[in-house]
Amino acid sequence: xxxxxxxxxxxxxxxxxxxxxxxxxxxxxxxxxxxxxxxxxxxxxxxxxxxxxxxxxxxxxxxxxxxxxxxxxxxxxxxxxxxxxxxxxxxxxxxxxxxxxxxxxxxxxxxxxxxxxxxxxxxxxxxxxxxxxxxxxxxxxxxxxxxxxxxxxxxxxxxxxxxxxxxxxxxxxxxxxxxxxxxxxxxxxxxxxxxxxxxxxxxxxxxxxxxxxxxxxxxxxxxxxxxxxxxxxxxxxxxxxxxxxxxxxx
Amino acid sequence: xxxxxxxxxxxxxxxxxxxxxxxxxxxxxxxxxxxxxxxxxxxxxxxxxxxxxxxxxxxxxxxxxxxxxxxxxxxxxxxxxxxxxxxxxxxxxxxxxxxxxxxxxxxxxxxxxxxxxxxxxxxxxxxxxxxxxxxxxxxxxxxxxxxxxxxxxxxxxxxxxxxxxxxxxxxxxxxxxxxxxxxxxxxxxxxxxxxxxxxxxxxxxxxxxxxxxxxxxxxxxxxxxxxxxxxxxxxxxxxxxxxxxxxxxxxxxxxxxxxxxxxxxxxxxxxxxxxxxxxxxxxxxxxxxxxxxxxxxxxxxxxxxxxxxxxxxxxxxxxxxxxxxxxxxxxxx
Numbered sequence: 001x002x003x004x005x006x007x008x009x010x011x012x013x014x015x016x017x018x019x020x021x022x023x024x025x026x027x028x029x030x031x032x033x034x035x036x037x038x039x040x041x042x043x044x045x046x047x048x049x050x051x052x053x054x055x056x057x058x059x060x061x062x063x064x065x066x067x068x069x070x071x072x073x074x075x076x077x078x079x080x081x082x083x084x085x086x087x088x089x090x091x092x093x094x095x096x097x098x099x100x101x102x103x104x105x106x107x108x109x110x111x112x113x114x115x116x117x118x119x120x121x122x123x124x125x126x127x128x129x130x131x132x133x134x135x136x137x138x139x140x141x142x143x144x145x146x147x148x149x150x151x152x153x154x155x156x157x158x159x160x161x162x163x164x165x166x167x168x169x170x171x172x173x174x175x176x177x178x179x180x181x182x183x184x185x186x187x188x189x190x191x192x193x194x195x196x197x198x199x200x201x202x203x204x205x206x207x208x209x210x211x212x213x214x215x216x217x218x219x220x221x222x223x224x225x226x227x228x229x230x231x232x233x234x235x236x237x238x239x240x241x242x243x244x245x246x247x248x249x250x
Numbered sequence: 251x252x253x254x255x256x257x258x259x260x261x262x263x264x265x266x267x268x269x270x271x272x273x274x275x276x277x278x279x280x281x282x283x284x285x286x287x288x289x290x291x292x293x294x295x296x297x298x299x300x301x302x303x304x305x306x307x308x309x310x311x312x313x314x315x316x317x318x319x320x321x322x323x324x325x326x327x328x329x330x331x332x333x334x335x336x337x338x339x340x341x342x343x344x345x346x347x348x349x350x351x352x353x354x355x356x357x358x359x360x361x362x363x364x365x366x367x368x369x370x371x372x373x374x375x376x377x378x379x380x381x382x383x384x385x386x387x388x389x390x391x392x393x394x395x396x397x398x399x400x401x402x403x404x405x406x407x408x409x410x411x412x413x414x415x416x417x418x419x420x421x422x423x424x425x426x427x428x429x430x431x432x433x434x435x436x437x438x439x440x441x442x443x444x445x446x447x448x449x450x451x452x453x454x455x456x457x458x459x460x461x462x463x464x465x466x467x468x469x470x471x472x473x474x475x476x477x478x479x480x481x482x483x484x485x486x487x488x489x490x491x492x493x494x495x496x497x498x499x500x501x502x503x504x505x506x507x508x509x510x511x512x513x514x515x516x517x518x519x520x521x522x523x524x525x526x527x528x529x530x531x532x533x534x535x536x537x538x539x540x541x542x543x544x545x546x547x548x549x550x551x552x553x554x555x556x557x558x559x560x561x562x563x564x565x566x567x568x569x570x571x572x573x574x575x576x577x578x579x580x581x582x583x
Contacts, residue, residue, distance in 0.1 A: 052465060078467030090465075092458040103455055106448060107466040113476070114448040122448075165466065 003066055004029050005169050005199045006051065011060035013046060013223075020046045021057065022223035028169065028199050033191075035202045035214035039244055043223040044203045045087055048173045051201070052084045053077045065168055078107070081168030085158040087177050087203075093147030097138055097157055100146050101129035104164035132164040133157075136190050152183030159190065163198075170200040176209060188212060207245070211235070219244060273568070274438070274525040277532075281431050285424050297423050298495075299539060304430045305491045307531035308437050310515040311524060312484025315441050316477055317513070318522030319450070321457040322372070325380045326387025327512050330360045330482045332394060332504030334489020339406040339499035343399075349412035349420070353490055360486025361479050363390070368478035372471055387509050394501040405500030412494050420494050430491055434528070437484055441524050444480070453477050518559055520566030529567055 004027040013021035020043040028034045036044055049055040051062060053074035062070045069077050092100050102125045106112055109124065119125070133139050136156040141149060146157060155175060162170055175191070176184045188209045191202070195213065204210050210217065211231050218228040219240050226244075227237045234240055281304060288296035309331050316322040337356035346352065367386040374382055400406045411420035420426045444450050456463050456470045463470050493499050502508070511534065519530025537555070541548035563570035 054461070054465075073469075074461075074464040075467050075469045078465050084465055086462075090459060090462045092455050092462065094458050095455065099451070103451055103463075104466050106451065107468060112448045112452050112468065112473075115450075116443050116447055118446045119448040119451045120446065161462075161466070 002030055005032075005065060006201070007061075007063040008047075008051070009061040009063070011047075011050065011062070012058045013043075013050060013055065014058055020223050021050065024060070024220075024223070024225055026218060026225065026228075028201055029216075031196055031199055032215045033195050033200045033202060033213055035204060035210045035217045036220055037204065037207070037210055037217060037244070038220035038226075042220045044220055045173055046223075047220065048084065048171050048201070048203060052082060052171055078165070081165070082171065083162040083165040083167035083169070084171035085162050085173060085175055087174040089151075089154045089158055091146045091154060091157055091161065093145065095146055096143050097133060097146050097149065097153075097160075098126065098129055098142040100157060101132050101160050101164045102126055104161045105129050105132075108165055129164055132160040135163060135193075136160045137186060152179045152186075155179055155183070155187065156190070159187070163194070167198055170194075170198045172200060172202045172204075174203055174205065176204060176206050184209065273529070273571070277525060277528055278431075278435060278438075281434070285427055294423065297427050299535070301423075301427050301430050301495055302492075303532050303535045304427075304434045305488050305495060306512070306515065306535060307528040308430075308434050308491070309485050309488035310512055310519070310527035310531045311434075311437055311441055312481040312488070313512050314516045314519075314521065314524055314527035315444070315484070316474075316481045317516055318524075318526075319445055319454050319457065320474060320477055322474060322478065323380050323513070324371075324383040324478075324481070325506070325509050325513065326367070326383040326385070326390070327481075327485055328504045328506070328508035329387040329390035330364060330485025331489040331492060331508070332390060332499075332501070333360045333363055334486035335493035335499040335503050336394060336397075336400070336406075336489070337486070338412065338490055338493035339408055340400055342408045342410070342412075343406060347408075347410055347412050348416070349414045349490075349494075352412055353487075356486045356490040357483050360489065361483045364479045364482025364485075365475065368475050368482070372474050372478065384506060384509070387504065387506055391501055391504040391506070394504055401500075403501060405498060405502070408493060408497045408499065411497060426494070430495075433487060433491065437487070438524060438528070441484075445524075449473065449476070514556060516566075518556065518566055520568030520571075523568055526566055526568040533567060 006028040008024050008026040011021050011024040024047065036047065038044055046055060050057045053072060057070065061068060064077070064080060064082060067080065069080065099120060105125045105128045106119065130139065130142060133142055136159050138153060138156050138160060141153060146154065149157060159175055176187055179187065184206060191213055202210065202213065214231055216229060217231050217234040219226045219234060221243050227234055227240045235245065281300065284300050285297060309327065313324065313327050316324060334356040337359050338352045341352045341355060371379055371382045371386065395403050419429065445454065452463065452468050453473050456473060460470050489503070492503065515530035515534045516527045517530070518534055519528065520526030537552060538548070541551055559566065565572065
């Protein structure tokens with residue numbers, strides 16, 4: 001078996017007396033879409049925040065592509081190829097959709113300590129940004145201020161920003177959060193197309209989406225991994241059904 | 251793009267070249283022509299007044315760069331002006347009155363102060379950033395006040411303006427006026443290039459969403475520190491020119507009310523448009539000049555005026571101008 005893209009070794013995190021990550025061991029294999037599911041408050045976003053560096057774990061190790069990144073700041077992790085989307089939309093509302101994505105491209109192509117020359121006239125940046133926008137179906141909305149996009153479009157933009165970083169791992173924190181049925185279907189189709197191109201960690205409440213996309217599913221409850229494995233195995237696991245899926249599937 | 255109008259009040263998106271260029275062109279054409287118009291009136295007085303206006307416009311421009319585009323409200327900006335001025339004063343006190351020496355010294359000193367204080371201040375945010383920059387500004391003020399060999403509280407008279415490569419260019423008030431104008435134009439063009447560059451895009455993005463910028467891989471702090479240093483250097487340049495203009499330096503140049511005045515200039519003209527800062531400096535200093543001639547209690551009139559501008563023209567004077575222009579254009583079409 002090849003080296004996993006991401007490995008969490010016995011990760012712990014407490015908020016005061018509350019244990020939100022309780023000895024999590026977790027791995028993402030190359031090319032895999034690994035979904036993380038669990039009830040509200042299970043610690044899913046906390047886990048993503050620790051991987052991307054917004055929160056520091058109390059104990060344990062995070063290894064990304066063979067490098068121990070446990071102590072690295074957010075920007076350094078991103079520079080290594082760790083991209084993420086946010087559950088609560090995190091874009092630059094005053095920038096156009098194109099500029100939001102072009103900034104992500106810029107982050108991965110050459111120095112940004114360039115003080116002259118219009119950044120918005122750089123063909124190489126704009127072309128790659130347009131390609132990422134087209135990929136999520138926003139090709140026609142490139143010049144709209146991101147703050148003026150619809151909610152579903154903002155979710156798609158969030159994804160395009162992450163894509164444009166050409167990541168070695170994509171962390172998606174509830175990409176479908178708050179979207180309508182049509183938009184969800186469109187985003188699932190986009191993710192299905194991207195599958196295999198990047199390894200992904202997908203945190204999601206929409207079980208239809210999760211079971212349609214995931215290669216492997218880990219169930220997180222009270223900060224612990226209750227079960228982990230192929231979708232069929234997880235769906236049939238009595239402990240998972242009892243603790244979580246029982247309600248969700250009805 | 252009719253739906254872009256409400257957004258303009260919150261942030262200042264990069265606007266199209268054509269419509270936005272009229273105001274800066276008028277400003278600079280006006281500055282260029284003033285010495286000719288002044289020939290018919292009280293020439294020395296008008297040249298003197300507008301030289302001062304342009305010098306403060308340079309400092310306000312530097313402040314707008316970080317406040318308007320980075321939401322970094324520095325309340326100690328007068329310190330950079332003061333440091334630039336003291337560089338000229340202290341060198342002059344030792345008999346060095348060559349601009350080719352004092353200008354680089356002024357710029358380096360102001361930039362170094364910006365890097366040192368910015369490195370600490372930028373660890374904080376919001377109100378704390380305002381307070382800590384105020385503290386550093388006051389620190390510079392009290393340091394200057396205690397410089398006994400250089401006049402202490404009383405300041406320091408500069409007996410002769412700097413020469414440029416040995417030529418007494420600055421002694422000719424009209425030549426000095428155009429030197430200041432060239433500096434202002436150069437700074438304005440440099441700032442404009444900066445904000446649309448790769449660097450500027452990251453810096454502007456950091457104001458909107460620093461967390462997002464970090465997850466893209468940008469170390470936001472480094473970008474803010476460089477912008478802060480550029481802003482400080484512009485303050486230093488203004489200080490260099492101010493010392494040569496007034497032929498005097500004093501700790502009062504660095505006092506916190508001076509920093510406040512620079513913020514008022516930027517707000518008055520309109521944040522985040524660069525030429526707004528220049529308009530702000532013009533309006534602020536002309537009203538100050540005019541009202542202080544009318545009554546010594548001029549601040550009692552100026553204060554309410556500022557309140558009205560803040561209340562009714564959210565984007566400053568340039569914001570009001572944009573709204574009027576949009577309405578006129580709407581009627582015409």
